[in-house]
Amino acid sequence: MLSSSKIRVTLFDLATSLSDVTDLVNPALDDHHKRVAYIAYSLAQEMGLSKKACNDILMAGMLHDIGALSIKEKMKALSFETTASHRHGEAGGFLLKTFAPLAEIGKVISCHHVPWANGAGKQHNGRAVPVASHILHLADRVAVLLKKTKNYFGHSNEVARKIKAQSGEMFMPEAVDAFLALSRKSYFWLDLTSRSLAVMLRRKARVKTVDLDLDGIISLAQVFSRVIDFRSPFTATHSSGVATIAEAMADAIGYSENECAMMKIAGYIHDLGKLAVPTELLEKPAPLTRLEANIVRSHPFYTYRALEHIEDFSTIIKWGAFHHETPKGGGYPFNIGRDELPLGSRVVAVADVFTAITEDRPYRKGMDADQAKSVLRGMASDDQLDPKITALLIHNYEEMNSLREKVQSDLTGVYTEMHNHLDSIYAVNHPN
Numbered sequence: 001m002l003s004s005s006k007i008r009v010t011l012f013d014l015a016t017s018l019s020d021v022t023d024l025v026n027p028a029l030d031d032h033h034k035r036v037a038y039i040a041y042s043l044a045q046e047m048g049l050s051k052k053a054c055n056d057i058l059m060a061g062m063l064h065d066i067g068a069l070s071i072k073e074k075m076k077a078l079s080f081e082t083t084a085s086h087r088h089g090e091a092g093g094f095l096l097k098t099f100a101p102l103a104e105i106g107k108v109i110s111c112h113h114v115p116w117a118n119g120a121g122k123q124h125n126g127r128a129v130p131v132a133s134h135i136l137h138l139a140d141r142v143a144v145l146l147k148k149t150k151n152y153f154g155h156s157n158e159v160a161r162k163i164k165a166q167s168g169e170m171f172m173p174e175a176v177d178a179f180l181a182l183s184r185k186s187y188f189w190l191d192l193t194s195r196s197l198a199v200m201l202r203r204k205a206r207v208k209t210v211d212l213d214l215d216g217i218i219s220l221a222q223v224f225s226r227v228i229d230f231r232s233p234f235t236a237t238h239s240s241g242v243a244t245i246a247e248a249m250a251d252a253i254g255y256s257e258n259e260c261a262m263m264k265i266a267g268y269i270h271d272l273g274k275l276a277v278p279t280e281l282l283e284k285p286a287p288l289t290r291l292e293a294n295i296v297r298s299h300p301f302y303t304y305r306a307l308e309h310i311e312d313f314s315t316i317i318k319w320g321a322f323h324h325e326t327p328k329g330g331g332y333p334f335n336i337g338r339d340e341l342p343l344g345s346r347v348v349a350v351a352d353v354f355t356a357i358t359e360d361r362p363y364r365k366g367m368d369a370d371q372a373k374s375v376l377r378g379m380a381s382d383d384q385l386d387p388k389i390t391a392l393l394i395h396n397y398e399e400m401n402s403l404r405e406k407v408q409s410d411l412t413g414v415y416t417e418m419h420n421h422l423d424s425i426y427a428v429n430h431p432n
């Protein structure tokens, strides 16, 4: 039977899951978020900042590019001479502001590409820029300059030279001085390229690691769902729709309050692995090639792998990551048979299909009730969806559909608000 005990996970572990999966989309940059976190933390320590400030910078490093909502934006963020990457920083801050434990860190992330400009960078768009943002900026650029294949000892001098040349103009001089001091210490480069960077960061972050209860996890999972969905206007509210329906279905089945909350989280994170799939493939207007289809179909695998190290998440992750498995077998990517497919996964699968076919997308209207019911019935009779769960959804169709519409239309408002906010700032910085 399902576990009904409360679950607790740490903020650091969830942040690591998110950054791990976002780093997968660009294999050219190994562990970008972890490296930035390590460099930024080390710089903050070298500059004599408080333990709390150092820890906050570490978390900001772990999450700094979550607003890079498309591949194009990501490539801009990852080139050294970038001129147009404020937008993803602001987006990251916007996404984090709804989650109280990370709201302050979001402010640091918002400004992580503001140049120092000989002191003018203390302010940006009428706001004070935190020193931590300037430290993060430098750390990010150092990570970008490091090339995976180079010999670090030989390469470190070149990186130091480039950074020094930009002191005052691009980077805050105190941060550059701290970096030059660090760059003379071999252990810094050895740590940075170590295979156990993740373990080391976890040890450093331990002091401030915040435990989250179910409400906290729901709130953070909601941020995750926006990071996933806001990459594309085609599916900007999809995971929120799935989360809402999965939770409502769990309630209709008679799950406990905790289990309903867990189901909502499973809905929010079910497509987390899509962060490892290039947006161009998710949005491709033409049929996918076989290779492309296989890449897209791998997304539940990455959802699973990103979260499997979190012990208390084991039930939620199965519910979420098995959403393309089918009762008759032959689903992907795990090909789980009828006997092993948990009830919770079947609920998320029904919620996913229902939401996908009824939600409006920019290129087509969602199906009306008759069409949607007939598609759902067809899939249930073919054993692609659980027949009992599907029947329950159809039985409560009107209620479920208005719930979905309400949640998705509210969230469309948030999505629009974010883009208006970004457009206003982007226009100020980059008139063309």
Ligand SMILES: [Fe+2]
Binding pocket: 064, 065, 077, 085, 088, 089, 112, 113, 140
């Ligand atoms: Fe960035």
Ligand SMILES: [Fe+2]
Binding pocket: 032, 036, 064, 065, 077, 140
């Ligand atoms: Fe970055």
Ligand SMILES: [Fe+2]
Binding pocket: 270, 271, 299, 323, 324
């Ligand atoms: Fe999916």
